Amino acid sequence: MQLGINLGYWGAGMDADNLAVAQEADRLGYAVCWAAEAYGSDAATVLTWVAAQTERIDVGSAIFQIPARQPAMTAMTAATLDSLSKGRFRLGLGVSGPQVSEGWYGVKFDKPLARTREYVEIVRKAMTRERLSYEGRHWTLPLPDGPGKPIKLTVHPQREHIPLYIAAIGPKNLEQTGEIADGALLIFPSADHLEETAVKHLRAGREKAGQTLDGFDICPTLPLALGDDKDVPSLADTFRPYTALYVGGMGSRKQNFYNQLAQRMGYEREAAEIQDKYLAGDKEGAAGAVPHELIDQTTLLGSVDRIADRMKAYAAAGVTTLTLAPAGFTLDERLAALRAGTEALERAGLA
Numbered sequence: 001m002q003l004g005i006n007l008g009y010w011g012a013g014m015d016a017d018n019l020a021v022a023q024e025a026d027r028l029g030y031a032v033c034w035a036a037e038a039y040g041s042d043a044a045t046v047l048t049w050v051a052a053q054t055e056r057i058d059v060g061s062a063i064f065q066i067p068a069r070q071p072a073m074t075a076m077t078a079a080t081l082d083s084l085s086k087g088r089f090r091l092g093l094g095v096s097g098p099q100v101s102e103g104w105y106g107v108k109f110d111k112p113l114a115r116t117r118e119y120v121e122i123v124r125k126a127m128t129r130e131r132l133s134y135e136g137r138h139w140t141l142p143l144p145d146g147p148g149k150p151i152k153l154t155v156h157p158q159r160e161h162i163p164l165y166i167a168a169i170g171p172k173n174l175e176q177t178g179e180i181a182d183g184a185l186l187i188f189p190s191a192d193h194l195e196e197t198a199v200k201h202l203r204a205g206r207e208k209a210g211q212t213l214d215g216f217d218i219c220p221t222l223p224l225a226l227g228d229d230k231d232v233p234s235l236a237d238t239f240r241p242y243t244a245l246y247v248g249g250m251g252s253r254k255q256n257f258y259n260q261l262a263q264r265m266g267y268e269r270e271a272a273e274i275q276d277k278y279l280a281g282d283k284e285g286a287a288g289a290v291p292h293e294l295i296d297q298t299t300l301l302g303s304v305d306r307i308a309d310r311m312k313a314y315a316a317a318g319v320t321t322l323t324l325a326p327a328g329f330t331l332d333e334r335l336a337a338l339r340a341g342t343e344a345l346e347r348a349g350l351a
Helices: 015-028 043-052 071-084 098-103 112-127 171-180 194-208 229-237 240-249 257-264 268-279 283-288 292-297 304-316 331-347
Strands: 002-006 032-035 058-061 089-094 164-167 183-187 217-226 300-302 321-326
Touching: 002 015, 002 217, 002 331, 015 032, 015 043, 015 331, 032 043, 032 089, 032 321, 043 058, 043 071, 071 089, 071 112, 089 112, 089 183, 112 164, 112 171, 164 171, 171 183, 171 194, 183 194, 194 217, 194 257, 217 304, 217 331, 229 292, 229 300, 240 257, 240 268, 240 283, 240 292, 257 268, 268 283, 300 304, 304 321, 304 331, 321 331
Parallel strands: 002 032, 002 321, 032 058, 058 089, 089 164, 164 183, 183 217, 217 300, 217 321
Antiparallel strands: none
């Protein structure tokens, strides 16, 4: 099992620290550094900046939002980043959610699976440097009855095949991801529930494509907080607002993928309570309603030995790249958490 690092969103006042974290991860031998985007910093600019100041670590988009870019533009960006980084780019895609898609980008959030499939097909075709033509339900290239003509990408990617990941949560999206992608980006993963909530759906998709999970990258992100095992409850409490935001407020009452995931993990009543309080404006109450067990199952908390035991469980569940989001109030604390990750991997016998 390899380790990755997730820098999250840029522009939160820790940008210089984030670069130092990426550089330390590069020095420690982490496999990939991911950057996210929502409606603030874009991932492409951040990844270019990080790639220019690191040497070996891959840089990946987690995610490029599908409603934000035409697929040909994504192919251009991917090819450029792969060229500039000398073959270190990983392309992560996702549909985002209805609030961002419709509220920020003005793109209707409908038929996300079909749109994702067409998007991936166009991106892959564009990056082969063939002349681009495509006829689908959501995209037609070139547009008919106009001056457009099939054009081919002029940039040469460093590699013929750039690894393509999809951020997936729901069963149908996970199955399609297994069918059409090279890897899956997961959030709020519990090793105890991973087979039921994710892996079995990814496996079904791979089988539809006539393949197995061999070579497919299962890549969840987990916050990591280093401390004594006796302090695990207090460490978990620091993630209550984060969990409450996603389970309670990331989406509408009817369409919150993270809330649905918590329900599939057995927290139906608690997920409903968190959402009710969050949407009523009681964010503190929503955070207080998050069960300790849910936080502990979806983070890495405590001593290096405890984290090593959890890493073994994730590896046994099928994880191939474990992406860490090291927590800390200072840069030194985040760097210490980062180093603890590599030490835990070694103690687990997974390095």
